Amino acid sequence: MCGIVGIYGNPEAATLAYLGLYAQQHRGQEGAGIVTVDQGAIHRHMGEGLVSEVFHNPDLLDSLPGASAIGHTRYSTTGGIGSKNVGPLMFNVRDRAVSIAHNGNLINLSTIRHDLQEQGALFQTATDTELLIHLLAKSRHERLVDQLHEALLQVEGAYSLMILSEEGLIAARDPQGWRPFVIGKLDDTWVLASETCALDLIGAQELREVQPGEILLISESGLESVHQIPAVQPAHCIFEYIYFSRPDSRIFGANVDKMRRRLGRELAREAPAPTADIVISVPDSSNTAAIGYAQESGIRHEIGLIRNHYVGRSFIRPRQKLRDLTVKLKFNPVRGVLEDREIVLVDDSIVRGTTMKTLVKLIRDAGAKKVHVRISSPPIRNSCYFGLDFPTQSELIATQQTVEEVARFLGADSLAYLSLQGTLDAMDHDSDHFCTACFSGRYPLEVKEIPSKDMFELPLESVPVVVTAT
Ligand code: SF4
Numbered sequence: 001m002c003g004i005v006g007i008y009g010n011p012e013a014a015t016l017a018y019l020g021l022y023a024q025q026h027r028g029q030e031g032a033g034i035v036t037v038d039q040g041a042i043h044r045h046m047g048e049g050l051v052s053e054v055f056h057n058p059d060l061l062d063s064l065p066g067a068s069a070i071g072h073t074r075y076s077t078t079g080g081i082g083s084k085n086v087g088p089l090m091f092n093v094r095d096r097a098v099s100i101a102h103n104g105n106l107i108n109l110s111t112i113r114h115d116l117q118e119q120g121a122l123f124q125t126a127t128d129t130e131l132l133i134h135l136l137a138k139s140r141h142e143r144l145v146d147q148l149h150e151a152l153l154q155v156e157g158a159y160s161l162m163i164l165s166e167e168g169l170i171a172a173r174d175p176q177g178w179r180p181f182v183i184g185k186l187d188d189t190w191v192l193a194s195e196t197c198a199l200d201l202i203g204a205q206e207l208r209e210v211q212p213g214e215i216l217l218i219s220e221s222g223l224e225s226v227h228q229i230p231a232v233q234p235a236h237c238i239f240e241y242i243y244f245s246r247p248d249s250r251i252f253g254a255n256v257d258k259m260r261r262r263l264g265r266e267l268a269r270e271a272p273a274p275t276a277d278i279v280i281s282v283p284d285s286s287n288t289a290a291i292g293y294a295q296e297s298g299i300r301h302e303i304g305l306i307r308n309h310y311v312g313r314s315f316i317r318p319r320q321k322l323r324d325l326t327v328k329l330k331f332n333p334v335r336g337v338l339e340d341r342e343i344v345l346v347d348d349s350i351v352r353g354t355t356m357k358t359l360v361k362l363i364r365d366a367g368a369k370k371v372h373v374r375i376s377s378p379p380i381r382n383s384c385y386f387g388l389d390f391p392t393q394s395e396l397i398a399t400q401q402t403v404e405e406v407a408r409f410l411g412a413d414s415l416a417y418l419s420l421q422g423t424l425d426a427m428d429h430d431s432d433h434f435c436t437a438c439f440s441g442r443y444p445l446e447v448k449e450i451p452s453k454d455m456f457e458l459p460l461e462s463v464p465v466v467v468t469a470t
Contacts, residue, residue, distance in 0.1 A: 264292020
């Protein structure tokens with residue numbers, strides 16, 4: 001998962017892109033970058049870390065001239081940590097400078113990458129994004145937007161992407177519409193972003209979504225919808241509503257806040273805890289679901305955990321070592337709220353269970369009499385191949401243990417998950433509009449090659465070592 005933003009037609013393009021990335025920091029915290037185009041020349045600044053770390057000096061934005069820009073916050077799903085994989089990526093395609101920012105994950109990579117390498121392609125990164133550039137570079141079409149169309153017809157999976165060149169700003173979304181992608185306008189400036197919270201910060205009005213399968217070009221002539229990859233059954237990622245998107249965003253045509261409240265309400269109906277004194281959330285992603293639970297159950301909502309906002313979201317961190325550290329740094333219980341009370345602790349999901357186990361212990365140590373854990377989504381039992389970096393099935397606690405066993409592992413007095421039907425009932429769209437594969441095991445696309453995150457990283461021992469004689 002990543003956050004992307006595109007700006008076209010504003011002399012402050014880099015600054016607006018920076019704001020758009022800032023609003024979407026939650027979508028990727030491993031790296032950030034902005035590329036601008038100015039009179040045919042491409043300028044880039046990128047690096048590992050948060051947006052505020054990468055752009056630590058405001059003067060850096062002045063080094064990115066031009067009236068169009070694309071930006072990217074990285075969350076790795078293909079290709080590991082490392083600055084070479086941070087977007088937007090830049091290439092020369094037939095002597096034209098081209099830059100690309102991609103949110104999603106392609107699934108039929110190995111065969112295509114192998115074929116390209118057999119034909120002499122040299123890959124600079126371990127990302128699926130670079131593969132797209134190789135495919136479009138092979139196209140005989142003249143225009144980049146047509147080259148991209150030809151390339152996209154060869155790939156499968158989730159993508160919301162932008163390509164910036166002197167031709168203009170191209171945007172494309174996969175035919176299933178896996179990831180959100182919106183178009184807005186700020187006076188004469190076009191703004192594209194993963195989530196509407198980026199438009200809000202920039203002050204742009206939302207116009208519409210980039211339609212599933214649509215490839216559009218924004219140029220001096222305005223916005224032109226150039227190609228439409230044939231429509232298929234939508235497969236919006238339901239986890240965007242449950243956890244990933246910001247509650248103040250509007251995605252897939254509905255407010256995230258509204259969906260999350262409904263998930264909380266459904267959860268209260270399905271899994272009541274009638275003897276509990278208060279409902280608390282695991283901040284921030286579960287706040288809204290906890291409010292929904294409290295409203296439906298009539299149990300008072302309290303703030304029982306304080307989150308340190310200067311530490312990244314633990315789930316999004318790519319390495320277990322870092323994850324353990326961030327949990328300890330991140331939450332502090334409010335003893336005055338929790339002491340001698342029976343607690344309903346609402347969270348959006350459980351992946352490995354280690355974070356929740358630590359939280360239950362923190363809450364007990366703060367004097368809570370009982371802790372009832374309520375999860376506003378079903379158990380995660382399957383890997384995601386479409387943009388979320390869940391661990392392998394063997395690391396997902398719900399594949400290894402029953403609900404009762406998980407409750408014991410967590411040290412909770414009771415544990416209940418929202419059912420899949422309850423999750424779908426909370427949504428505005430029909431149930432067949434969503435991907436629910438991590439819960440249900442029903443993948444909307446057949447996954448013929450099981451991708452892994454580091455599949456294209458060179459093993460260290462195979463990296464050529466150059467020894468310079470002194
Ligand atoms: Fe979203 Fe789960 Fe489907 Fe992945 S498998 S796209 S996280 S619903």
